[in-house]
Amino acid sequence: MTEPVANPAADVPEEHKRRILTFMKRSSAFTTSQKQGLEQFGGRYLLNMEGQTFNQEAVFGRVAPLTVEIGFGMGYSLVQMAQAAPERDFIGIEIHPNGIAQICFEAGSVDLPNLRVMDADALLALEHFFPDACIDTVQLYFADPWPKKKHHKRRFVQTHIMQLIRRKLKTGGVFHAATDWQPYADWMLEILEVAEGFENMAGPGQFAERPDFRPLTKFENRGQKLGHGVWDVLYRKVA
Numbered sequence: 001m002t003e004p005v006a007n008p009a010a011d012v013p014e015e016h017k018r019r020i021l022t023f024m025k026r027s028s029a030f031t032t033s034q035k036q037g038l039e040q041f042g043g044r045y046l047l048n049m050e051g052q053t054f055n056q057e058a059v060f061g062r063v064a065p066l067t068v069e070i071g072f073g074m075g076y077s078l079v080q081m082a083q084a085a086p087e088r089d090f091i092g093i094e095i096h097p098n099g100i101a102q103i104c105f106e107a108g109s110v111d112l113p114n115l116r117v118m119d120a121d122a123l124l125a126l127e128h129f130f131p132d133a134c135i136d137t138v139q140l141y142f143a144d145p146w147p148k149k150k151h152h153k154r155r156f157v158q159t160h161i162m163q164l165i166r167r168k169l170k171t172g173g174v175f176h177a178a179t180d181w182q183p184y185a186d187w188m189l190e191i192l193e194v195a196e197g198f199e200n201m202a203g204p205g206q207f208a209e210r211p212d213f214r215p216l217t218k219f220e221n222r223g224q225k226l227g228h229g230v231w232d233v234l235y236r237k238v239a
C-alpha cells in the first residue's frame, strides 16, 4: 500500500492544523456520478454534525444495531455491507470528497435506507457527535498504514484513540480492523492486547479469521494484487 499523496491545493480547516491528523486531505475533479451523488442524494444521506448530537431514532426512524465505519474510501464495500444487513444501521465517516460523493451515488442508486454518511474527521465526530455507549461496531478497514517511523503517530490505532472508541461503544460492542500491512497489524495487536476494557475475540495474542461479512474493499483488492497478506483484529468491549 502506498502513502496518500499530498495535494497542496486541498484546503485544511484551521482546527485540523493544530492536531495530529490520521489522513492527508486530497481530492480530484468529481466524476459525473459523484456530482449526481451529491446533487441528487446528498440531502438524504449526508449527516450534519455541526451543533448536533446523534439521535438514531431521528436519523433512521428506528433503533437498531449501529455500525460506524471510519475511512470508507469510495464506499463500495460499505454499501454492500449495509445492503446485506438491513436489520442494522450504518454510518460511514470519510474526509475524501470524491468518496463522500461516490457513496451517496452508490447508496442513492439502490435506494439504501440504512446508511448515512459524515463528511468529517472521525476523531472529531466520535468526540463531539456520538453520545457515549451508542455504537455496536466500529470498523476500520485498510486504514493508512503510515509506514515511516516519524509518521507512526498518525496511525489511527493509538492507545488514547482506543479509549475514545471504548467510550463510544456499548458494552459488548466490537472494534474490528483489517490491514494488509503486517507492521501495522503487529502494531494494532500490540496496542489492543493491553487496551483497557477490551478482550480479543480470537483469543489472546491472535489475529482473527477473515469474517464472511467483510466484503473485499478497494484497498484490500489492491493489496491482494501486490501479493500482500491480510490481518483482521476483532476486540470486544468488556467494561
Ligand SMILES: C[S@@+](CC[C@H](N)C(=O)[O-])C[C@H]1O[C@@H](n2cnc3c(N)ncnc32)[C@H](O)[C@@H]1O
Pocket (backbone or CB within 6 Å): 022, 023, 070, 071, 072, 073, 074, 093, 094, 095, 096, 099, 120, 121, 122, 123, 140, 141, 142, 143, 144, 156, 217, 218, 219, 220
Ligand atoms: C487507505 S484508505 C482505505 C479506504 C477503504 N477503507 C478501503 O479499504 O478501500 C483510508 C481512508 O481513510 C480515510 N481516513 C483516514 N483518517 C480518517 C479520519 N480521521 N476520518 C475520516 N476518514 C479518515 C482516508 O481519507 C482514506 O480514504
